[in-house]
Amino acid sequence: MPAKNIDLTIIGGGIAGISAAIYSHRAGLNPIIFEKNVLGGQLLYIDTVDNYPAVYPHTPGIKFVDVLNSTLQEFKVNFINESVEKVELSDNGIVIYSENDTYLSQALIIATGAKPKRLGIEGEDLLIGKGVSFCAICDGFFFKDKDVAVVGGGNSAVEEALYLSHICKKVYLIHRRDKLRALDYLQKELFSKNNVELVWNTTVEKIYGEGRVEGVVLKNLVEDKKINFSVSAVFIAIGIEPVTEIFKSIVDTDRDGYIITDEWMHTSRKLIYACGDCRRRPLRQLITAASEGAIAGLSAYKDLRGNYISQ
Amino acid sequence: MPAKNIDLTIIGGGIAGISAAIYSHRAGLNPIIFEKNVLGGQLLYIDTVDNYPAVYPHTPGIKFVDVLNSTLQEFKVNFINESVEKVELSDNGIVIYSENDTYLSQALIIATGAKPKRLGIEGEDLLIGKGVSFCAICDGFFFKDKDVAVVGGGNSAVEEALYLSHICKKVYLIHRRDKLRALDYLQKELFSKNNVELVWNTTVEKIYGEGRVEGVVLKNLVEDKKINFSVSAVFIAIGIEPVTEIFKSIVDTDRDGYIITDEWMHTSRKLIYACGDCRRRPLRQLITAASEGAIAGLSAYKDLRGNYISQ
Numbered sequence: 183m184p185a186k187n188i189d190l191t192i193i194g195g196g197i198a199g200i201s202a203a204i205y206s207h208r209a210g211l212n213p214i215i216f217e218k219n220v221l222g223g224q225l226l227y228i229d230t231v232d233n234y235p236a237v238y239p240h241t242p243g244i245k246f247v248d249v250l251n252s253t254l255q256e257f258k259v260n261f262i263n264e265s266v267e268k269v270e271l272s273d274n275g276i277v278i279y280s281e282n283d284t285y286l287s288q289a290l291i292i293a294t295g296a297k298p299k300r301l302g303i304e305g306e307d308l309l310i311g312k313g314v315s316f317c318a319i320c321d322g323f324f325f326k327d328k329d330v331a332v333v334g335g336g337n338s339a340v341e342e343a344l345y346l347s348h349i350c351k352k353v354y355l356i357h358r359r360d361k362l363r364a365l366d367y368l369q370k371e372l373f374s375k376n377n378v379e380l381v382w383n384t385t386v387e388k389i390y391g392e393g394r395v396e397g398v399v400l401k402n403l404v405e406d407k408k409i410n411f412s413v414s415a416v417f418i419a420i421g422i423e424p425v426t427e428i429f430k431s432i433v434d435t436d437r438d439g440y441i442i443t444d445e446w447m448h449t450s451r452k453l454i455y456a457c458g459d460c461r462r463r464p465l466r467q468l469i470t471a472a473s474e475g476a477i478a479g480l481s482a483y484k485d486l487r488g489n490y491i492s493q
Numbered sequence: 494m495p496a497k498n499i500d501l502t503i504i505g506g507g508i509a510g511i512s513a514a515i516y517s518h519r520a521g522l523n524p525i526i527f528e529k530n531v532l533g534g535q536l537l538y539i540d541t542v543d544n545y546p547a548v549y550p551h552t553p554g555i556k557f558v559d560v561l562n563s564t565l566q567e568f569k570v571n572f573i574n575e576s577v578e579k580v581e582l583s584d585n586g587i588v589i590y591s592e593n594d595t596y597l598s599q600a601l602i603i604a605t606g607a608k609p610k611r612l613g614i615e616g617e618d619l620l621i622g623k624g625v626s627f628c629a630i631c632d633g634f635f636f637k638d639k640d641v642a643v644v645g646g647g648n649s650a651v652e653e654a655l656y657l658s659h660i661c662k663k664v665y666l667i668h669r670r671d672k673l674r675a676l677d678y679l680q681k682e683l684f685s686k687n688n689v690e691l692v693w694n695t696t697v698e699k700i701y702g703e704g705r706v707e708g709v710v711l712k713n714l715v716e717d718k719k720i721n722f723s724v725s726a727v728f729i730a731i732g733i734e735p736v737t738e739i740f741k742s743i744v745d746t747d748r749d750g751y752i753i754t755d756e757w758m759h760t761s762r763k764l765i766y767a768c769g770d771c772r773r774r775p776l777r778q779l780i781t782a783a784s785e786g787a788i789a790g791l792s793a794y795k796d797l798r799g800n801y802i803s804q
Contacts, residue, residue, distance in 0.1 A: 197546060197547065200546060201546040201780070204544055204546060205544060208543070208544055208676070208678060209676050209677065209678065210676065210677030210678050232519070233515055233516060233519055233787075234547060235508060235511060235512040235515060235561060235564070235783040235786065235787070236508065236545060236548055236557045236560050236561055236779075236783065237547055237548060237560065238560055238563065238564070239564055239567055239568075246547045249547050249548065249549055250546060250547055252549065253546070253549070253550055256550055257550075365519070365520045365521065365794075366520060366521030366798070367519060367520065367521050445756060445774075445775050446775050463756075464756050464757050464788055464792075465787065465788050465791060467784075467787055468547075469512070469780075469783050469784045469787050470784045470787060470788065472546040472547065472780050472784065473778075473780045473781045473783070473784030473785075474784075475546065476544070476546070476776065476778055476780050476781060477775055477776050477781065480776060483676075487677065
């Protein structure tokens, strides 16, 4: 029997979830926000933010987290530092099973975000934390003056390579195609670096090492030949995948697992909303996640209270 | 013959247009932003902003404008302080006629925002600036310790009434229905004010006065009778309407004049985008306008340069 009745549950404490909490709380709801780690989501791994309108460029990611935390505290939003294990629908509402408790909620906003995709190759899982990393800002310093590899060809991969170029001796950027997908200005900056070598048309077949990464076996797709590079770390930046596993039986997702919503952030299920990186969306940016959280929060308010919102 | 070739024109210097400029510029385009007034748009009339995620609550609207200006300056975005009079399509691109010059642009982002709706009654136009106002923050102080009226029932009307309740002797809130559409917390605060009187089921028939507002003639819709109130000012807050007149022959709009776009901010016309308050959208907030500007800016980049953007 659920012990605690609440009007709105938000799962995920990144900028989307926090924005949803701010907006729904200000509108008069009493949301609870669940986050198993500290608040901040992917912001915790961002060095500086340059492109969030109305915040000065070059603001550290951690400063964003600080402002978001302060805002939640000022508005006295309930934050529960537990993971949600399971969500079930019942006649009385949505049942939320957290690590330590059970809640009955009238509405639910899913803001669980995304996590880095893995290559799915030999050595990858075994050597995570031992040279295999998904975050140059987190782990780059451990490989000061060493040779490292970055895998990928989008904005993230180029940003990781640029970041590492200031720390490491040599950075190999391994990409399976013959051109990058990153924004022009990032590419320009990358090509200006002397210690970055682009390895085109190449995939990673295997990461090897005894207890720590010692090298990678690569495959050149054009010449169909294998190459062996000695590196101390492999930074994987081939994109992200949504954290939506426990919701797939409840709401519609696309083939990649992203939750499908309308522009009001309604999912296929009444009173359940999704926003941020767990949602299928045109552009994955902090500013779009914040906007979607605001819309989801006010949608929940509107649907629960029946009030029309003029603006 | 157009003299100046540019890749992207942005019309409107509110947060949507500025966000579009930041994003498109960082992606490698060289946008020009047109604004006939100073930059800032409706932010110039906002007292404090409480609900923009990652900015501390209670930040003055003018501080937002300052950060946005600094960002444009840091990125050296071209700003032209002129109004755009006309936009035409040609075989070579989009022709932009500003006050003083003509430009040929490959792409266009419309971010012209919205302006307050008028009642369309006797005395209104004549007494604008003489007691008829659309902005309590701008003009409220001129009516310190006087009796004033606010017209409307949504968030804006209630916010105007609350703001004026701290300055004026008495505030009449005149609303044509028998309940407000504003958010709960705003209504609660309003009902707690001793010097605010709600005038339900009532419309304004006429605003009168010799050279300045002296009173209003009201009509009670339920009892079908007329009432005369002496007031020194009438603040009209019945919503906004999009500033889209010069674009209606070029892109599709809805019946209220809002420009219709998809979620990438594409209008019905190739290489023309719309974002912010001039666009049909679910929620009119600073944070949604900033997000839409970012999407429009990167859409233009993507369509002009053919680059895929991963995030």
